[in-house]
Amino acid sequence: MNPRKRFMERRDFLKLGATGAFGLMATAGNLLWSVEQAHAAELPPTVPKSLSPDLALQKLMAGNQRFVQHQLRHPDQSEIRLHEVAQAQHPFVTILSCADSRVPAEIIFDQGIGDIFDVRIAGNIATPEALGSIEYSVVLLGTPLLMVLGHERCGAVTAAVQNEALLGDIGSFVKAIKPAIKRVKDQSGDPVENAVVANVHYQIEQLKRSTLLTQRLESGQLKLVGGRYDLDTGVVSIIT
Template sequence: MDHNKHFIGRRNLLKLGSMRALGLTAAASSLLWRVKPVHAAELSAIAPSSLSPSAALQKLIEGNQRFVQHHPQYPDQSELRLREVAQAQHPFATLLSCADSRVPAEIVFDQGIGDIFDVRIAGNIATPEAIGSIEYAVVLLGTPLLMVLGHERCGAVTAAVQNEALPGEISTFVEAILPAVKRVKNQSGDLVDNAVVANVRYQIEQLQRSPLLMERMQSGKLKIVGGRYDLDTGIVKMIA
């Protein structure tokens, strides 16, 4: 009887020891899982707020290349990143792009949370409200790069080319694009595609009328560029 009690007690002790060992292993694994992303963040590349305008542009270009080649890295989309930008944001680029559902900036440029300050409006037009949002991003948040991104077969540009009566407030963005259409009306080639490129250039001109943006440009803290997104290939081509 005493022998049996001793045997049972010993077996329970071994069982308890095994459970404790498993608990320690699980705790260690959990700790390791939490440490890894923190360590990765500490070893990450240059912080977005410290990027030069040229480096910021290169970062966008490289991200688009990954997207086109179907090798996205999905950066800055972790729980750690979510907590990191919860109280403050320092996007490395500001984009004035079309509201078209087929041109999502973070996906097209393979970026993540807090990387891009998106200003999206049909026809990527520089309305006073859009300019104000951009000035906020560039001046107060310090983004070193501003890109105006048009895209192939843009519906807003097409509407401006056709210049027909439209319902509601839809005609407002057509009026903002018409000056660009007039510039290429007599050019050879596809009128809509020519107008897409001309519209990017025209909207950049409107942005350059902002004293706040021009001050940042002249000090070398901001670069303004244009781009055209190809709906068929996913490629963003720079517009000179």
């Protein structure tokens, strides 16, 4: 066979092969896109209608009422909900609470997956890391409600009131609570209970130093409240 003819045939074959492969890739790409679009259409929307700060607080406290009255609904805990929030989260409240095992926010407020952005640390203190997490939730996720939640007989607050030497880094959160204790040292009543409430107020003051949070508060996009959880009854009371 003529070498030139053989070369032309081979070139045409390679050209056809490349075109065919490209066509297959394009077809496969279109098919994949179609499947993804169809799958997305079957899923429920992941972006809920945003609540106002006041309605968010009502929703949260209604959940605590259900918990206290033993009328739990266990909302947003289904497989459907799991898929709804798999790719994005839109919590309606951010809660800075104590790491105490007896104060799990989703349970005491009868909420579910993706409802509460939990920031838990002993003594519910506003450390830089806690503040950064809160700013992320409020500013980037758009939560309209922020609660600082203290609780009855808090071990961290008790340790700060007793002011005894502690092992390791346990003393770090005691140091963050002491300014609150100074405010109520001469107050009558239970010193730990007084300090629990004072600490909630103090930590709220620390949060208000954040420019990002202050802007949201002033614009009305965010509501900041303090709460106290009663270990004996399960009741959350708004204290500020």
